[in-house]
Amino acid sequence: MEKVLLRNIDVADSHTLAVYQSRGGYRAWEKVLRTMTPAKLIEEVKESGLRGRGGAGFPTGMKWSFVPKDNPKPKYLICNADESEPGTFKDRLIIERDPHAIIEGTLIAAYAIQSHTAFIYIRGEFAFGAAMLERAVAEATEAGYIGENILGSGYDLDLIVHRGAGAYICGEETALLSSLEGSRGWPKLKPPFPATHGLFGCPTVVNNVETLAALPWIIDRGAAAYAAMGTEKSKGTKLFSVSGHIAKPGVYEVEMGYPFKKFLEADCGGVPHGRKLKGVIPGGASMPVLRADEIEKVNLDYESVQAAGSLLGSGGVIVMDESTCMVRAAWNIARFFAHESCGQCSPCREGCHWMEKVFHRIEQGRGEAGDLDLILNVSGNIMGNTICPFGDAAAMPAAAFIKKYGDEFEEHIRRKKCTVGDGASVSSSEFLVSS
Amino acid sequence: MALEFSSETYKKFEETVGRYPKKEAAMLPVLYLAQQEFGYLGPEAIAYVAQLMGQSPARVHGIVSFYTMLTMKPIGRYHIQVCRTLPCALKGSEKITSFIGKNLGIDVGQTSVNGRFTLSEVECLASCGTAPMMQINDDYYEDLTEEKVAAILESLK
Numbered sequence: 001m002e003k004v005l006l007r008n009i010d011v012a013d014s015h016t017l018a019v020y021q022s023r024g025g026y027r028a029w030e031k032v033l034r035t036m037t038p039a040k041l042i043e044e045v046k047e048s049g050l051r052g053r054g055g056a057g058f059p060t061g062m063k064w065s066f067v068p069k070d071n072p073k074p075k076y077l078i079c080n081a082d083e084s085e086p087g088t089f090k091d092r093l094i095i096e097r098d099p100h101a102i103i104e105g106t107l108i109a110a111y112a113i114q115s116h117t118a119f120i121y122i123r124g125e126f127a128f129g130a131a132m133l134e135r136a137v138a139e140a141t142e143a144g145y146i147g148e149n150i151l152g153s154g155y156d157l158d159l160i161v162h163r164g165a166g167a168y169i170c171g172e173e174t175a176l177l178s179s180l181e182g183s184r185g186w187p188k189l190k191p192p193f194p195a196t197h198g199l200f201g202c203p204t205v206v207n208n209v210e211t212l213a214a215l216p217w218i219i220d221r222g223a224a225a226y227a228a229m230g231t232e233k234s235k236g237t238k239l240f241s242v243s244g245h246i247a248k249p250g251v252y253e254v255e256m257g258y259p260f261k262k263f264l265e266a267d268c269g270g271v272p273h274g275r276k277l278k279g280v281i282p283g284g285a286s287m288p289v290l291r292a293d294e295i296e297k298v299n300l301d302y303e304s305v306q307a308a309g310s311l312l313g314s315g316g317v318i319v320m321d322e323s324t325c326m327v328r329a330a331w332n333i334a335r336f337f338a339h340e341s342c343g344q345c346s347p348c349r350e351g352c353h354w355m356e357k358v359f360h361r362i363e364q365g366r367g368e369a370g371d372l373d374l375i376l377n378v379s380g381n382i383m384g385n386t387i388c389p390f391g392d393a394a395a396m397p398a399a400a401f402i403k404k405y406g407d408e409f410e411e412h413i414r415r416k417k418c419t420v421g422d423g424a425s426v427s428s429s430e431f432l433v434s435s
Numbered sequence: 436m437a438l439e440f441s442s443e444t445y446k447k448f449e450e451t452v453g454r455y456p457k458k459e460a461a462m463l464p465v466l467y468l469a470q471q472e473f474g475y476l477g478p479e480a481i482a483y484v485a486q487l488m489g490q491s492p493a494r495v496h497g498i499v500s501f502y503t504m505l506t507m508k509p510i511g512r513y514h515i516q517v518c519r520t521l522p523c524a525l526k527g528s529e530k531i532t533s534f535i536g537k538n539l540g541i542d543v544g545q546t547s548v549n550g551r552f553t554l555s556e557v558e559c560l561a562s563c564g565t566a567p568m569m570q571i572n573d574d575y576y577e578d579l580t581e582e583k584v585a586a587i588l589e590s591l592k
Contacts (some may be wrong), residue, residue, distance in 0.1 A: 074456065086520045087560040103444045117456055122464075124504045125560050127573035160454055165463050166503035170559065182462030182488075199455060243522035244562035285559075286522060316520050316563070332521045336558050342501075390562040 001229065004217045004237045005210060006253045009097040015132055017139040020100035026145055028219035032111055033153040036111065036219075041112045045095040045215070047223035049235030054080055054171070054208030055284065055313045056389075057234075057302045064205055066195035067113040073202040074117060077110035080163055081122040081129070081209045082131050082151045082171040083286035086336060087316030090239035090251045091209035095129040097124070098134035103159065105212030107145065108219060110157050113205050116240045117158050120177050121371030124165040168340035173206040173386050175342065176370050189387035210239055212298070234301035238315055239330070245321035247272045260305075264319065275321040279404065281347075283313025285333050286393030288400030289320075310400070327412045330401035331359035337394035345386040352394050353376045367413035372402050438479045444472050448487065458545055462488060463497060466505055475506045503557065509555035511546045513591050516570045519556040522563035531567050532556060534581050551592070 008014045046061030054279035083091040110118040140146050148156045154270020167185045169175045174188040212349045218226045226236045234256040247269025277292040288310040298308045305312045379395040452461045473480045475518045476499045485492040499505045546553040562568040565577030
């Protein structure tokens with residue numbers, strides 16, 4: 001498989017314009033400006049089959065086509081670099097090692113919707129990443145790829161790197177817009193969708209870093225070359241961030257449809273220390289956990305992971321070996337969502353803290369009969385009852401942990417203590433395993 | 436005594452606001468400038484930013500209190516933030532946190548008496564492949580061991 005997204009990162013000084021150009025960088029941007037109309041560009045990306053890599057998997061070309069062409073308001077393109085889904089660290093790698101690929105992708109997407117002001121919204125904690133992007137934007141501006149009358153085409157575009165300030169919810173596109181408007185990162189009700197009523201009420205498209213970084217390759221090599229990779233509905237390649245109890249953690253680029261088990265065992269070296277796999281979260285902490293026996297026939301594409309009862313999400317693969325206490329793992333994730341709920345919708349604001357408290361008391365050996373039903377009830381009342389997907393993201397993993405590892409939870413409640421390892425931590429496995 | 440920006444920072448403020456299509460969009464970068472200049476965003480700093488941005492102090496307070504990186508209280512010179520989310524927890528972040536606490540003689544949420552260190556636990560910092568990890572001010576420290584952490588703390592003491 002040819003690498004689309006990680007094609008440059010191992011080259012020395014891959015973050016510089018000179019190296020990026022020497023590897024064909026900005027060739028796609030020139031091609032777009034010189035030979036393609038926005039309509040043709042959108043068609044090309046539709047044909048590539050590229051789907052949004054932020055988690056939802058919505059077709060990128062179609063998302064762009066929802067932007068009205070006759071709207072007199074300014075249009076905005078935003079690169080979502082607010083990578084915060086637990087278990088996901090792929091965007092950070094591209095930001096730090098191949099920032100020009102993100103910039104070129106952002107320019108191409110902005111042109112597709114005829115935006116003249118684009119933003120890269122980067123999570124606040126990525127101070128180094130923001131500095132790399134700022135530097136790369138300055139280089140690209142100096143070289144005439146950004147600014148007024150770009151490469152003599154008559155097309156103008158300003159690109160602003162904007163830092164968030166620490167809030168998971170700002171990765172959700174309407175919360176990101178609220179944040180960029182200078183408010184709390186509160187999601188907005190959809191419809192209307194950002195494509196018609198986005199930043200400051202203007203037509204806006206928000207695309208993930210990984211989605212945008214794939215565009216230069218797609219334009220340079222053609223939609224057909226991209227669509228030739230992957231499965232019927234999940235085209236191309238995808239980045240997977242692999243963490244937890246795994247021999248070789250890291251970011252991997254995989255052709256869609258690659259067998260999950262083979263990936264974990266052959267590519268990532270499997271579970272270390274001779275332990276057995278207990279469970280794996282395939283798409284970041286908001287996605288339902290899968291038991292070891294459930295991944296046997298799963299392939300790494302949207303449809304196959306969904307058929308197995310979870311979702312591909314952001315591709316954040318969190319591996320847990322047999323020494324992991326699933327009660328404590330579930331509590332850890334519930335605590336994350338309780339901490340990050342923006343507080344706008346009652347079911348999520350109240351429910352996330354409630355689930356966290358009940359998981360915690362079970363973990364502490366103070367669980368009561370009926371606690372599991374209580375969590376499932378709360379989770380069920382959050383699902384679908386909030387204005388953004390955060391509620392579902394908190395509810396789904398909570399319910400999945402209980403359903404998949406019911407016996408362990410029951411045992412915890414009955415014996416009032418952990419039955420896995422020493423029960424003192426999420427994992428009793430050797431700490432600080434160096435890989 | 437009312438707080439205000441130095442003339443140099445005020446210039447940066449004007450440049451920052453000028454970059455954005457609307458003034459209010461510059462709120463976060465302006466709050467960063469204020470936090471850098473004043474150390475933290477207490478009521479006086481919030482009132483000053485509100486006045487600069489043409490908004491009410493209550494609204495600015497609401498924004499500051501929403502984001503974890505904006506702080507309303509003074510913190511130590513080195514803000515140690517250990518990730519506590521699942522991928523780091525699976526690799527022993529809890530032991531790292533308690534090791535730091537013991538080493539510095541403070542609990543999570545506290546600042547050392549000399550004002551040098553504040554210890555916090557934070558949620559996922561997108562460095563899960565090199566867990567456990569922590570952030571001190573702007574820098575990431577990854578693949579932590581107790582030995583590594585001891586050396587890092589020593590270099591900052």
